[in-house]
Amino acid sequence: MRIRNLRTGTAPPPLRTTDLLVLTVLADGPQHGYGIAQEIGARMRGHLRIRPGDLYRVLYRMDRAGLIEPATESSRRRENDERRVNYRITPLGRRVARAQAALLAEICAGLLRGAAPSGGAL
Amino acid sequence: MNRPSARVRERLWTSLITTLLLCYPRRFRARFGADLRSQYPVPDSRWLTCAASAARDLAAGGVGARLDDARRVCVAVTFPSVDAIRVDTRYVLRSMRRRPLVPLGVVATLALAGSVNAVVFAILDTTLLRPLPYADAEQLVSIGNQWKDFDHSALSVPEYLAYRGRSRTLESMALFTAASFNLESELGGPERLLGARVTASFFDLLGIRPSLGRVFTAEEDRPRASAVVLLSDGLWRRRFGADPHVIGTVIAFDSGRREIIGVMPPELRLPEPETELWIPLSINVAEPGPRGNHNRQAIGRMKPGVGFDQVRAEMHTLAAQLQLEHPEAYPAGSGWNTSVRDLREHLFGDFRTPLTLLMAAVLFVLLIACANVANLMAARATERRHELATRSALGAPRFRILQHAVVEGLTLGVAGGTAGLALGSGIIDLLRSQFPARLLVPDHLLLDARVAGFAVGATACAGVLASLSTTPGRRMTALLAASRGSTVADRRRMTSGLSAAEVALATFLLIAGGVALRSFANLVRADPGVSIDGIATARVTALNRYASLDELAGYFERIVASVSHAPGVRHAGLTSILPLSGDTEDRSFAIEGRTRPGEPSPNQQMRAVGGEYFQAIGIRLVAGRYFDSRDTTSGERVAVISALAARKYWGDRSPIGARINFGGLMSREPWTTIVGVVGDVRHRGLASEFVPMMYVPVQQLPQRSLTIVARLEPLRGHSAGFIADRVRSVDPLQPVFEARMMDEWFSRSVAEPRFSLVLLGLFAALAIALTAVGIYGVMTSMLARRTRELGVRLALGADRVALVRLILGHGAIITSIGLATGLAAGLTASALLDSAFIGGRTIDPIVLGAVVTLVAGIALLACIVPARRALRVDPVIALRAE
Numbered sequence A: 001m002r003i004r005n006l007r008t009g010t011a012p013p014p015l016r017t018t019d020l021l022v023l024t025v026l027a028d029g030p031q032h033g034y035g036i037a038q039e040i041g042a043r044m045r046g047h048l049r050i051r052p053g054d055l056y057r058v059l060y061r062m063d064r065a066g067l068i069e070p071a072t073e074s075s076r077r078r079e080n081d082e083r084r085v086n087y088r089i090t091p092l093g094r095r096v097a098r099a100q101a102a103l104l105a106e107i108c109a110g111l112l113r114g115a116a117p118s119g120g121a122l
Numbered sequence B: 001m002n003r004p005s006a007r008v009r010e011r012l013w014t015s016l017i018t019t020l021l022l023c024y025p026r027r028f029r030a031r032f033g034a035d036l037r038s039q040y041p042v043p044d045s046r047w048l049t050c051a052a053s054a055a056r057d058l059a060a061g062g063v064g065a066r067l068d069d070a071r072r073v074c075v076a077v078t079f080p081s082v083d084a085i086r087v088d089t090r091y092v093l094r095s096m097r098r099r100p101l102v103p104l105g106v107v108a109t110l111a112l113a114g115s116v117n118a119v120v121f122a123i124l125d126t127t128l129l130r131p132l133p134y135a136d137a138e139q140l141v142s143i144g145n146q147w148k149d150f151d152h153s154a155l156s157v158p159e160y161l162a163y164r165g166r167s168r169t170l171e172s173m174a175l176f177t178a179a180s181f182n183l184e185s186e187l188g189g190p191e192r193l194l195g196a197r198v199t200a201s202f203f204d205l206l207g208i209r210p211s212l213g214r215v216f217t218a219e220e221d222r223p224r225a226s227a228v229v230l231l232s233d234g235l236w237r238r239r240f241g242a243d244p245h246v247i248g249t250v251i252a253f254d255s256g257r258r259e260i261i262g263v264m265p266p267e268l269r270l271p272e273p274e275t276e277l278w279i280p281l282s283i284n285v286a287e288p289g290p291r292g293n294h295n296r297q298a299i300g301r302m303k304p305g306v307g308f309d310q311v312r313a314e315m316h317t318l319a320a321q322l323q324l325e326h327p328e329a330y331p332a333g334s335g336w337n338t339s340v341r342d343l344r345e346h347l348f349g350d351f352r353t354p355l356t357l358l359m360a361a362v363l364f365v366l367l368i369a370c371a372n373v374a375n376l377m378a379a380r381a382t383e384r385r386h387e388l389a390t391r392s393a394l395g396a397p398r399f400r401i402l403q404h405a406v407v408e409g410l411t412l413g414v415a416g417g418t419a420g421l422a423l424g425s426g427i428i429d430l431l432r433s434q435f436p437a438r439l440l441v442p443d444h445l446l447l448d449a450r451v452a453g454f455a456v457g458a459t460a461c462a463g464v465l466a467s468l469s470t471t472p473g474r475r476m477t478a479l480l481a482a483s484r485g486s487t488v489a490d491r492r493r494m495t496s497g498l499s500a501a502e503v504a505l506a507t508f509l510l511i512a513g514g515v516a517l518r519s520f521a522n523l524v525r526a527d528p529g530v531s532i533d534g535i536a537t538a539r540v541t542a543l544n545r546y547a548s549l550d551e552l553a554g555y556f557e558r559i560v561a562s563v564s565h566a567p568g569v570r571h572a573g574l575t576s577i578l579p580l581s582g583d584t585e586d587r588s589f590a591i592e593g594r595t596r597p598g599e600p601s602p603n604q605q606m607r608a609v610g611g612e613y614f615q616a617i618g619i620r621l622v623a624g625r626y627f628d629s630r631d632t633t634s635g636e637r638v639a640v641i642s643a644l645a646a647r648k649y650w651g652d653r654s655p656i657g658a659r660i661n662f663g664g665l666m667s668r669e670p671w672t673t674i675v676g677v678v679g680d681v682r683h684r685g686l687a688s689e690f691v692p693m694m695y696v697p698v699q700q701l702p703q704r705s706l707t708i709v710a711r712l713e714p715l716r717g718h719s720a721g722f723i724a725d726r727v728r729s730v731d732p733l734q735p736v737f738e739a740r741m742m743d744e745w746f747s748r749s750v751a752e753p754r755f756s757l758v759l760l761g762l763f764a765a766l767a768i769a770l771t772a773v774g775i776y777g778v779m780t781s782m783l784a785r786r787t788r789e790l791g792v793r794l795a796l797g798a799d800r801v802a803l804v805r806l807i808l809g810h811g812a813i814i815t816s817i818g819l820a821t822g823l824a825a826g827l828t829a830s831a832l833l834d835s836a837f838i839g840g841r842t843i844d845p846i847v848l849g850a851v852v853t854l855v856a857g858i859a860l861l862a863c864i865v866p867a868r869r870a871l872r873v874d875p876v877i878a879l880r881a882e
Helices: A002-007 A017-027 A033-043 A052-064 A091-119 B006-021 B026-038 B047-078 B082-098 B101-129 B157-166 B201-206 B233-240 B308-325 B343-383 B385-393 B398-434 B449-469 B474-480 B486-525 B549-564 B613-617 B643-650 B720-730 B742-749 B751-785 B787-795 B800-836 B845-871 B875-880
Strands: A068-070 A086-089 B140-146 B170-184 B191-198 B228-231 B250-253 B256-263 B277-280 B297-302 B337-342 B535-541 B569-575 B586-588 B603-611 B621-624 B637-642 B659-661 B672-678 B694-697 B705-712 B736-741
Touching (some): A017 A033, A017 A091, A052 A068, A052 B026, A086 A091, B006 B026, B006 B047, B101 B343, B101 B398, B101 B449, B101 B751, B140 B308, B140 B343, B157 B297, B170 B277, B201 B297, B228 B233, B297 B308, B337 B343, B343 B486, B343 B751, B385 B398, B486 B751, B486 B800, B486 B845, B535 B720, B535 B742, B549 B603, B549 B705, B549 B720, B603 B613, B613 B705, B637 B643, B643 B672, B705 B720, B720 B736, B736 B742, B742 B751, B751 B800, B787 B800, B787 B875, B800 B845
Parallel strands (some): B228 B256, B603 B694, B637 B672
Antiparallel strands (some): A068 A086, B140 B297, B140 B337, B170 B297, B228 B277, B250 B256, B535 B705, B535 B736, B569 B705, B621 B672, B637 B694, B659 B672
């Protein structure tokens, strides 16, 4: 109870990179664990490979912080895959992710501006 | 090899994943376990690779998740509400008042262990942890010479001047030497004072200001400058009644009169803790004296920003230069180099191992006390299980129950620690005279925030640890309401485990104590090479009262005559340095026909002796003769060497008649003939080896400071004071000091190892006593819980002997598990013990046997009382009790 009070306070603690990535993926819609890992790999163009053990640690952490939750009505996209649990972002998670993204964008803007003329495309 | 069938493989895989999931917190498994498991389907091939990868992945993730959880708990625990703590504290205090016996026992146990912790930590802190009482003390270094046989020995004046002139890493350097002074005073009689001669830079370098007056200037540090002296705080109070107008007073020493210009604060304990006055060293830069006269100590202050390693590197470079410039002074085989040490390390480094060991020992005692407290509190927790179950059932979060336990443990721990601190203060006062003189012993434990913080903090930790360990686990809370089932077995296993741990710790401490005892016994049994019993000594340092060497020789001759003609004295003699007193003196010499020109001459420990010194102190003659009346000032130069020295320089040939020269081959000094070989002596103390030694007659090497050695006839009851009085009667104005029997010197030379031994013994005794109480407690409470069961067994016709066997068997299991663990730990750590104590053997069957017998015996005793009670259980009463 005390913890919840802390967590819903006005200033949530900054998210770690993996946390933010997971929230970014889930912001596009509910996803199951394997899917989240695949999606992160794809979006990071293979620069980051997240293992299931770590992914679920992140999910657990954010679940306890109230940022994500397991989707209750099991959306059975595939008939043979009923064991899979989908996770979705909570409204709090969305707010936190947005705030963090805005903050990061602001911080990184200068970095990108400086890099643009010489660095060119990736 | 057969590959496991598909079903077996699947089952193996499932159980592997199940086991690995245990790495995650319980809450995680409840919510995500199944989903995470589905991420690891049974592999079709490369079974082992997949298993390894899953193991790594899940173990890392699980530990990470637990860490995340721990961080959350920390956040939660940092802000518990003040109200809840107040409620808990009030509740704890009230329940203690209601049933004071257990809390009192807990506080007493913690106080006992806390007191020894406070004492040892206080000494460790002042000696090794706290900065020395000088400005920026970490910048101070001690600079010395390193030889093949000496790690860090004195410098000569030319060496000091070379380093001071060339070093770029040192801001300043100071040179000093201990010296004794004979104070001639109309009031209070003549007194010999330990003082020091120091360069003017000494006080500035240490950053010490006088508490009265001023320190001497560079001008006053020149030869033939005005004679000044600085007093210690102690001398100022003792001889001058703390007179604030003492500055300007001229006091008379037998070396001349000096004006008091300042009084130094009590923090200045250099070069010795007992130093009572400081005078200028007055180096004559134009004629600094021989390079081989290594009898000065040097300290330096590093420049800001300069590291210790830089100083060391520079000093080694300078040493290489000096070696090139003066090859005759630093021969190739001598192993010479400059030695730089941290000043604290130089002053107290030898205390490091024993003190650390003692600290470990008392922390062990605290751990044992902690286990005892846990046992005591477990008994109470059993009583409280209904209450806890109710609270838990009514929705008290586990966190609140833990908080209650923490508050309870803290209350008891702080009370125990405070009581222990007071007790420790008493212990320090009691033991103060026993501590080695060089050790810094704090005056007030109670007023010292660091010591108080450590002692109370340590016992508070012990209290909380004990309290938490008796708080029922998650599963138990749920089961507690049912109360009579498995919880008892659970609890019993825990208390038995704690007792076994106690036995292990006590065993370990006893082994440490035993090894220390054995090595101390070896030390005391070591043959010093001289007689100890019935030998009186007294020392005289004659300065300007006997200015000429003839007068000096005459004075000492009169002393020898007076003492040797005293009734009850068999032999009397003189020596420049008494064996076991810890001082050293050496000279180099060339051997005729052996030392080649330009070849380095060996450095040799040397003593000037007179009268019947050898007969008096009991050094036997091996070959040739002792010194006698032929060996006069004008007679042929002679020397006697010890058997080791004879073997070292002449091998199997007889050294008698061989000639040496202390000035070197080319010197005009007369040659010295070896006339005798005598037995070896452990000059540097019992703990060291025999030292090759050379003796010359004091008539041929006059000394101003000599120790009179007299062999007394047994049964005359004479003491050292009697000899001192005889010496004093020769010249009443000359101070006589260090009037001691040889056995007192002996006892002093083993004071430090004996002190460690006494403390270790004390702690081991404390540990074994606490353990006995612990085992007794476990047995008694086990018996109390099982009264009903025993009653049923008896009613059903069980043999009483079998019941006793049951109890003793339980005790035997606890004891043997503890013994085995303790022995294993003791044997593992014995290498460490070995290095800390001289002559201790790594594995000593006698010590091990004694420890096992002692521990087993005490454990048996602790079991017998409950066992006897079991014999008296009345089945009817036992059954009715429920």
